[in-house]
Amino acid sequence: MGRMKRPGRVAVGDRVRFEGRIRGVLAVAAQAVTLTDGEEPYLVVPLLELFAAADFEVMTSPVRMPLPATSLLEAFPAREVDKALWWEGHILEVLHGLPPDAEPGTTVRPEYGPERSLTARQRAKAAELTAAGHKVSASTVAHRRRRYQERGVLGLADHRPVRRTAEFGEVDDAVVAAMRQAIKEAVDASTRTGTFILWRTGEILKETPDRQRAGLPSQRTLYRLLAKLTSGTHTTGSAVTRRSRAHGATTPHGELPVLAPGEVMQIDSTPLDVLVLLDNGVTGRVELTAMIDVATRTLTAAVLRPTTKAVDASVLLARTVTPELMRPGWSDALRMSRSVLPHRRLLALDERLAHAAARPVIVPEVIVCDHGKAFLSRNFVSSCRFLEIEVQPAHQGSPFEKGHIEKMLGSVATLFAQFLPAYTGRSVEHRGRHLERERVWSLLELQELLDEWIVAKWQNRKHDGLRDPVHPGRLFTPNEKYAALVEACGYVPVALSGDDYVELLPAEWRVVNEYGIRIKNRTYDSRALGPMRRQNSGVRAKRGLWEVHRDPYDVSRIWVRNHRGDNEWVPATWKHLNRAPVPFGDLAWDHVSHQLPRATEAEIADAVAALLTRAHDGPQTGQDPQPGKRDRRVAARTKAAGPLTPASVAGAQAEPEDEADESEESVAEVIPLGLFDPLEDPWKRS
Known part of the structure; x- marks a missing residue:
């Protein structure tokens, strides 16, 4: 035994x-x-x-056939891959008795039989390969077998062709550490060139102890090292981007789930890269202040001003929670009734949406803003507190915390501003020549174009951030996402009443003269101001002046608080309103049938194309063609709201034959109607 x-x-x-x-x-x-x-x-x-x-x-371990690491083998030369696969066949025969390509029923050769030990089989394989012209020892076969069992076929390949090199080559670690320190010091400093970084690296090395001091390599090596260490840091580029990257989060970003419209909204301002004709007749740049809803990416409001003030943020908030009404000249495809928005459901809550454009009304719950004076002012914070809205300032130097509005403001430049005349570009080096010679839009006209672009383009543009979680290949537009979330979460916006809207507008104190009230070289008057003319308001702190609220982006009217009465609001209209375009002239759309089909993508695309073409051409200076009789009747009905251009009645229906001989005098018999009045209670209409 x-x-x-x-x-x-x-x-x-x-x-x-x-x-x-x-x-x-x-x-x-x-x-x-x-x-x-x-x-x-x-x-x-x-x-x-x-x-x-x-x-x-x-x-000691189960004998198994490792799966080849195909993805890693792709980094090897083809010759080395073939050699590794050749070795794999022989090693598998040593381990299992048969090569991997053996036919079913093949008999194991005696030298590789199960009765023979692993050492004997390795010696047999070495002898076989040597006889075939491949001089191999038994220890080599054993070494290959062990590498195969540990790493699979990848262990049989020659790693010399793909051997990893050091991250920074042969540069001393002390030089790398010194350059890292120089780059770190440059984060909050003004932008300098790479030459300064190399000089500062040498100065830091001089301050190190002698025993740890290392000599500087060649300048070419230092520049290569600088390129590696500053990749993506903007060390020699934008200071704003550099600080944002350096002070950003170092851990994985969390995700804030937003499931309902208005749950989180963001507000910010940026200069608009377009020259605008200001009220004083001088061309200059303006600032764009906008608010976006994170859940639907809806651009709820955007206003243009020479400078961003606290009152602008409050007016922006007021516009966010009130409907966007259709204007003369807008395509009928932009109506809310022809969009994917739940117009009928919302119309039952507020009849003022009958003439609304296809932009959702969203009441914010949380507004994220930066630390600008306009957004943390007493006026804006008080307005938000009045509406029970939480204001959440972002951390200092962390613009990524309100990245949605930052991205949107950048999109305005590429999708809208560059189509306008006198486009300045994003910096001086991108600016063209003789921009002052181009026909520039006035501030009010450009605001009108921006409002139309938001409804026509932005709200109907598929957004990459609005994807179906179940079907990621499908993208939604902001209007489609709003309609879907309304069905999912039952969101019902409660828009501001007329009094609330007026209360949010900026206030001024004025004298009510015999001719009315004069603001910004415009005169406003109405019959209701009769008892106030040349009278003292009784407010001693304001020396008897009257409180006037106005929308800086709508010059058509103002509101005067009657301090001698019940503090009700008395509207007053601009005296020369019939000589200028009207911001809110919804009555021009009453002659269009309300039984219109939903606007198609082609109609919306045509409206956007016409808008960009009109914006690029600049304001017209010649005489417009005369409108038809039907259009003149529509214009007469809205005469109290100002004259209409031919574009404002482009959707008018053709005139019936039985009215072809109608005289011009019939137009004068039409009773003119007024402007949209936010003070009017929709539930009290007859």
Whole structure:
């Protein structure tokens, strides 16, 4: 009886070699072990017989065929891959007795039979390869076998062609550390060139102890090192972007789930890259202040002013929570009734939406802003507190916390501003020549174009951030997302009443003269001001002046608080309103049938194209063609709101034949109607 080979341990789950086969251990008792036996349920073998077997061996790890790391092999040359696959076939024959490409039923060669030990099979493979012209030793085969069992086919490849190099080559670590410090010092400083960074690196090295001091490599090596260390940091570029990247979050960004319109909204300002004709007749740049809803990406309001003030933020808030009314000249495809928005449901809540444009009315719950004076002013904060809106300032130097509005403001330049005349570009080096010679829009006209662009383009543009979670390949427009969320969360906006809207407008104190009230070289008057003319308001703190509220972006009217009465608002209209375009002239749309189909994408695209063409051409200076009789009747009905251009009645229907001989005098008999009055209560209409 031969000498027994006692293993260190035999436990359930181990794999052992016994009688020329590899078997699994099912159970271990004091005198015997239970092994798998192929087709038989099991085989019970006494321990003495098992240990005395000539081929007994405890397999330290299961013999398996590793999957080739195909993705990593792609980095190797084709010749090395072929050589590794060649070695794999021979190693598998050593381990399992048959090569991987053996046909079913192939008999194992005796030198690789299960009765032979692993060492014997390795010696046989070395002899076979040497006889075939590949001089290989048994130790080489054993080394390849071990690498294969550890790393698969990747362990059989020669790694020299793809050997990794040091991250910074042979540059000393002290030089790398000094340059990192110089780059860190430049984060909050003014932007300098790479030459300064290299000089500062040398100065930092001089301050290190002698025993740790390293010599500077060549200038070309230093510039290559600088390029690696400053990649994506904007060290020699934009200071704003550099600080934003450096002070941004170093851990994975969290996600703020926003599931309802108005749950989180963002507000910000930026200069608009267009020259505008200001009220004083001088061309200059203006600032754009806008608010966006995170859940739907709806641009709820955007206003243009020479400078952003606290009152602008309050007016922006007022516009956000009030409907955007259709204007003369707008395409009928931009009406809310022809959009995907739930117009009928909202119309039942507020009849003022009958003439509304396709822009949702969203009441904010939280407004995220920066630390600008306009957004943290007493006026804006008080308005938000009045509407029960939480104001959440972003952290200092963290514009990514309001990235949605930052991205939107950048999109205005590429999608709208560059189509306008006198476009200045984003910097001086992008500015054209003789911009002052171009026909520039006035501030009020440009505001009108911007409002139309928001309804026509932005609200109907598919947004990459509005994807269906179940079907990520589908994109939504802001209007489509709003309609979907209304169905999902039951959101119902409660718009401001007329009094609330007027209360949010900026206030001024004026004298009511015999001719009315004069503001910004415009005179406003109405019959209701009769008892106030040349009278003292009774407000001693304001020396008897009257409180006047006005919308800086709508010059058509103002509101005067009657301090001598019940503090009700008395409207007054601009005297020369009939000589200028009207911001709110919704009555021009009454002659269009209300039973219109939903606007198609082609109609919206045509409206956007016409808008951009009109914006690029600049204000017209010539005489417009005369409108038709039907259009003149529509213009007469809205004469109290100001004259209409031919574009404002482009949607008018053709005149019936039985009215072809109608005289011009019939136009004068039409009773003119007034402007849209936000003070009018829609629930009290007859």
